[in-house]
Amino acid sequence: MTKITFIGAGSTIFMRNIVGDALLTPALADSHFALMDIDTQRLAESESVARAMVRSVGTGATITTHTDRRAALEGADFVITAFQIGGYDPCTVTDFEIPKQYGLRQTIADTLGVGGIMRGLRTVPVLWDVAQDMMQLCPNATLLQYVNPMAINTWALAERFPTLKHVGLCHSVQNTVEELAHDLDLPKHEFRYKVAGVNHVAFFLKLEHRGRDLYPALRQGYAGGQLPKPPLLMPRCPNKVRYEVMEHLGYFCTESSEHLAEYVPWFIKDGRDDLIEQFSIPLDEYPTRCVEQVEDWKEQAKTLTDGRAVEVCRSHEFAADLMNAIVTNMPYTAYGNLPNTGQIPQLPLGAAVETPCLVDSNGVQPSVVTDIPPQLIALMRTQINVQELTVRALTDQNPEYIYHAAMMDPHTAAELDLRQIRNLVSDLLIAHADWLPGWCKPAKAA
Numbered sequence: 001m002t003k004i005t006f007i008g009a010g011s012t013i014f015m016r017n018i019v020g021d022a023l024l025t026p027a028l029a030d031s032h033f034a035l036m037d038i039d040t041q042r043l044a045e046s047e048s049v050a051r052a053m054v055r056s057v058g059t060g061a062t063i064t065t066h067t068d069r070r071a072a073l074e075g076a077d078f079v080i081t082a083f084q085i086g087g088y089d090p091c092t093v094t095d096f097e098i099p100k101q102y103g104l105r106q107t108i109a110d111t112l113g114v115g116g117i118m119r120g121l122r123t124v125p126v127l128w129d130v131a132q133d134m135m136q137l138c139p140n141a142t143l144l145q146y147v148n149p150m151a152i153n154t155w156a157l158a159e160r161f162p163t164l165k166h167v168g169l170c171h172s173v174q175n176t177v178e179e180l181a182h183d184l185d186l187p188k189h190e191f192r193y194k195v196a197g198v199n200h201v202a203f204f205l206k207l208e209h210r211g212r213d214l215y216p217a218l219r220q221g222y223a224g225g226q227l228p229k230p231p232l233l234m235p236r237c238p239n240k241v242r243y244e245v246m247e248h249l250g251y252f253c254t255e256s257s258e259h260l261a262e263y264v265p266w267f268i269k270d271g272r273d274d275l276i277e278q279f280s281i282p283l284d285e286y287p288t289r290c291v292e293q294v295e296d297w298k299e300q301a302k303t304l305t306d307g308r309a310v311e312v313c314r315s316h317e318f319a320a321d322l323m324n325a326i327v328t329n330m331p332y333t334a335y336g337n338l339p340n341t342g343q344i345p346q347l348p349l350g351a352a353v354e355t356p357c358l359v360d361s362n363g364v365q366p367s368v369v370t371d372i373p374p375q376l377i378a379l380m381r382t383q384i385n386v387q388e389l390t391v392r393a394l395t396d397q398n399p400e401y402i403y404h405a406a407m408m409d410p411h412t413a414a415e416l417d418l419r420q421i422r423n424l425v426s427d428l429l430i431a432h433a434d435w436l437p438g439w440c441k442p443a444k445a446a
Contacts, residue, residue: 001062002031002327005076005141007069007130008083009035010042012049012297012304014146018080019050020312021320023057027327028320030060036072037083043067045301052310069133076138078323081130082146085122086435088290094431095119096287102424104415105268107258108286110148111200112386113409117402118428120152120390122435127153131161142326142363144169144319150199150337151383154352155391158339167322167364168337168352170199172254174316175233180207180252182232183239184217194356196344196369198380198387199337200255201263202354205372207252215252222247234258236288240279241267249375254354258285263383265414322359329361336364343368346377351384382410397439402429419446 004022009015015035022028033050037043047065054061066072073079085091095115096106109115127147134141143166147153154168173195181188186209194206207214221227228239234256241257245264253260261267261281268283269275276283304310318334325332336357343366344353358365372380385408393401406412406425416424426442433440 002028002078002323003034003076004028004031004078004080004323005034005036005072005138007036007072007079007081008147009046009065010037010039011082012042012046013300014082015046016049016053016304016310017315017317018082018319020053021315021317022323023053023059023061023312024314025320025324027324029057032062032064034064034066034072034076036066036069038067040067045304049304049310052304052308053312056309057312069130070137073130073133073137073141076134076141077327078144079130079134079138079141080144080146080319081127083126084147085119085126086432088287088294091118091122091432091435092287092290094428096284098427098431099424101427102416102420103270104412104424105283106286106411107262107268107282107284109262110286111150111255111259112263112383113411114406114424114428116149116152117386117390117405117409118432120149120156121394121402121437121440122432123147123149124153124156124391124394125437127157128160131157131164131166134164135161140165142166142323144322145337146170146319149387151352151387152390154199154337155339155350155387156394158350158352159391159395165363167334167357168199168354169318169322169334170337170354171317172200172256173202173335175256176204176252176254178316179228179232179239180214180218183221183227183229184209184214186214194369195254195335196353196355196372197254197376198347198352198383199354200259201380201383202254202335203251203372203376204254205251205369218243218246218252237282237285238280241281244279249379250373251376258282262411264379265410268411268415270415322364325359326361326363332359333357334359334364336366338364338366341366344372345370346372347380348384348388351388382408394437397437399429399439399441399443402440403443422446 145168150168192208222243237258340353356367389405429442
């Protein structure tokens, strides 16, 4: 019996997707699912949903629940992480409200920028604790890491635990294919593509349908105003930023426009509300989304946790297919985030990069991509600068690198001067003190 441990199982909808996919995969259908969370109410809700799925599918899977992480990890074959340290309230609220006091506006704040830096400082120590427990309790297990900021987390895990089997997984590639298929009125399963870069700032280097290059249609549709269409996945978040970046840099980015807008210095600018309007940039989108998701879950919980059968459908997450490939030695290709050991030779070694990966019983093996255009590499380096300095802060326990990371962030640097950035970071470190390592001491105000 394969043991799959889910750390952060109180994320019920995501747990439902991953466990449901596994239950529909013959080699994983009879697995032991160890669900772990510190929130006992959410854990109980997830347990109810998981047991209902097992009944619906009719497999021999077993479910156990744990508030003790080590108990959940004992003997695991796979470990899945999906948690948010500090939650929406207070930490996400803080990551948005304090920067606003300096005139720094954000959309998602979970990957780059001051919000991504702070989330990384809160998250990496917990992931290191998980990895330390894995080294002791399940040293051969593979960690499937779904937590943001993905690149910072992946890089930091590899720095501290070089022998840990792990991969960072995201759904931005799948989501983008779905959106592009919607825009072009084509079946998504007929697309052929190659993607590479850093998480959330990777690009479609090849995008074809039945051998036909789709970029001319995307460019023509954008130039003529027919594209992007009203969005399929996030109605409040049209894809105008990604099309505009494609227009100037030549390629389509994997992450949504609301994310990409805050990774670059070109769209959210003081005194340029015309840009916010022209490109339909949803400021404060993530806090709004969090509130909506909480309310939506309250409604779903009434029907999902009342003991009735739960419909189990395939999601587009990579996790189950990846685990199946390792268990059965049936090759599978997934987009994974791993330390750069040469798979993208144009980017620094050690940086977390996203490429196609072959998965089989040998584990997750990245393919080499050597043909990324120089303008895309230049943009990726601006992201890596922030990620590297945040990782250096964590590994060296040097708070000064936190300030440097914020100073190098493209959006923050375009809006604030050096003294403003230093004071903003100090304010965030003070506000987050209960959630950060003890060495994260604020510097004197500038």
